[in-house]
Amino acid sequence: MARQTRRRPPAPAAAADLASRLVGLRYPWWRLLAGGLALAAAAMLAASRGSVDIPLGALLDILAARMTGAASPPDVPASWDTILWHLRLPRVALAALVGGGLAIAGAAYQGLFKNPLADPYLVGVASGAGLGATLVLLTGFPLVVGGVAMLPIAAFAGGIAAVSAAYSIARSAAGTPLATLILAGVAISALAGSVTSLLMIRSDPDLRPVISWLLGSFIAAEWSDSAAALMYLAPSLAVIIALARILNVMQLSEEHAAMLGVEVEKAKLLLIAAATLATAAAVSFSGLIGFVGLVAPHAVRLLWGVDYRFILPMSGLVGAAFLVLADLVARTVVSPGELPVGIVTAFCGAPFFLYVLMRRRRSIT
């Protein structure tokens, strides 16, 4: 066979041909740029629409004045400035941060568990955070202590506690089998969920604040919320994106990755910790918003391939834009009332998810 064929170095023409075929492997920066522009456009649209529509020109004037510290433009009503700067923009910013954070955490989980149906709530963050929030809302715990809102802190602590419990249960001397981690997460989610339900049944009749939190909302968003969320999101998302190439190698079996020089257990711990921190930070300020962390990375993977160095940041941009638009729908569609944004994301996300499932089924048959 090949033994008999004499080997020659490849002709220069063949090498050039190969190189040109491999051009598709180059990093598509321009797609990230386009994603960034799309996010900016979504943010502008969301900021300009609402109970009062602010024309784009006025919006840009007000923004420019705010940025340069000048007095607000004379030909624009002062109320617009207030609406934009104190109501809409904090909301848009928080929605973008939460959407981006959930999407990147979801992409990391999908890569880690090699399961396209994994989402950031897989190992118990959501139910833990839900229990934390319910405890604060229903047990007469003071909502504000020393000027600090307790609800986000309780939700954050609950989420971290649930995942830590699942991780420490699944961990053994030989490592942390991911299947065991999922099972432990499911059991802990069930436990936390049942306690949450028990609290709801035993409490005062008015459950609306709890239900509204559980469905997710940006209704009271302030700049300080974005700042606090960013404090946790920035480092954890940076760690996840830094591990993107390692995450690519981990798409081989764990044993194979280890033989290629990946410290598999260390990488798993870092990714789970960072994704959990990002998710907990996101949900603690907005409640449990479903489907963003599942749908955004999935759409990116379907459309643009398997390299996590691209999937992770692009998912962040897509998730951010998706949640900004979902929040716009949530606050305008039943005006003057408002829907929990979780209803909107699920209403758009669930059909997409079913579409993906049908596509998978078709590709198998």
Place this chain on the structure above:
Amino acid sequence: MIRSLLELARPRLPRPEHDPASGIAIDDVWASYGDRRVLSGVNLHAKPGSFTAIAGPNGVGKSTLLKLMAGTMKPARGSVRVGGVDIASLPARRRAALVAVVPQDPDLPPATAAVEVVLMGRNPHLGTLSWESAEDLSIALEAMRMTDSERLADRHVDRLSGGERQRVAVALALAQQTPALLLDEPTANLDLAYQPAIMDTLRRQALSGKTVIAAVHDLTLAAQFCDRIALMCDGTVLAEGAPAELITPENIAKAYGARVSVLSHPETGKPIVVSSWR
């Protein structure tokens, strides 16, 4: 946790200190999984430039021996040295710069171009934050050329045949540019044309100076391409030597408890093993 974070910023590692002339040395190695002893006192030496086959019945500990040589498992007793270095004591990246392993029937990620998979072989030479350079790409393409898989570079690995996938998996290991190359059943599930093609590629790698060791089931195939065969039985090496002297009906009866005839290849004179089952 903090240490792991600092690890992220580590740049490319220097090539590990090793003695290129000393190959792989396994001395009196014992290993067990829990209470089940798998290896008891294995000795095996392989020189650079040699292609050694490890043969023996199923469950005799061939894969365990490969894991020990890769350093992903520590021996309970004895020493496993690659290039004179105790391989299990090294951090993962340094291990992977000394020993490359092709697992049996490797699970390659779906929808990924073959060249991207081969580029993963550059991981031990890359810092966590650094990306593959043009030089890494040309190393990967050279590895694909050596395994005759260059034309598959932009094909998705889940669309390849078993033999093509195996070539990509070997190219992935070659891209690591290690002095030692280990393979677990590299010809399992391959057809008659691919089996000798892969074995020939491995022999060429040995001739270029690597220490190549493969667990192989097919003794005839091993005899055709390998310099040495180590025949394992009951968790130890029963006999080790050049194919012509090692492959005898007596040795095979001892190792496998099977009756065989050993014929001679009409062209090369190399031994051919045929079952004498009646």
